[in-house]
Amino acid sequence: MDTREQIIQESSKLLNRIGPSSMTMDMVAHSCGISKRTLYEKFPDKKSLIMECLRREHERQNAEMRHIFETAENCFDALFQVFTRTRSYLQQTSAAFIDDIKRLYPELHAKHREKEKEFVIGLSQVLAKAQGEGHVMPNIDTDIAAFLFLSTMRNLNENERLADYGFSRVQVFEGAFLNFLRGIATIEGISYIDEFVNNQQKQ
The missing domain is CATH 1.10.357 (Tetracycline Repressor; domain 2)
Structure with a gap:
């Protein structure tokens, strides 16, 4: 898994557990075991990171729904x-x-x-x-x-x-x-x- 994917996965877990307002970029960096500099190289701010997490979750849910109704x-x-x-x-x-x-x-x-x-x-x-x-x-x-x-x-x-x-x-x-x-x-x-x-x- 590359760094960007790891950031998205860890951020999604934090968002679900504590919500967007409580999640900080420091928390994300710590959860991923990376520096804040590396984090900001991938995502310039928290909003862009949250947007990507929501987009991925929407895609995941859509794929899951399609599979359910097909099978x-x-x-x-x-x-x-x-x-x-x-x-x-x-x-x-x-x-x-x-x-x-x-x-x-x-x-x-x-x-x-x-x-x-x-x-x-x-x-x-x-x-x-x-x-x-x-x-x-x-x-x-x-x-x-x-x-x-x-x-x-x-x-x-x-x-x-x-x-x-x-x-x-x-x-x-x-x-x-x-x-x-x-x-x-x-x-x-x-x-x-x-x-x-x-x-x-x-x-």
């Missing part, structure tokens, strides 16, 4: 795999991450929001396919359902509001995801959901 047994199976990975990501990522990005780098947060429309379109297509598989009710407008799901997921970034009610991001994500699917699922789909939940509880 899953059906759409619900794919969605449950996404659920499991997202829950793990939330457990490992600092709650301050999104707050820091919004506050310190609003242009980066704006780019993230621009991708939301792609998410809604993609989820709508998945739900439409799940209708054909018999897991989502045929009378559901998948465009509206996908938009409503996104609107609910935005609450994951409202850390102060969640704290007021004593909820964690993981709790809200689990409840929102599973209740969303139950609300649009057929009887067969609900059985599939129940089987997944029961298997999760046994683990």
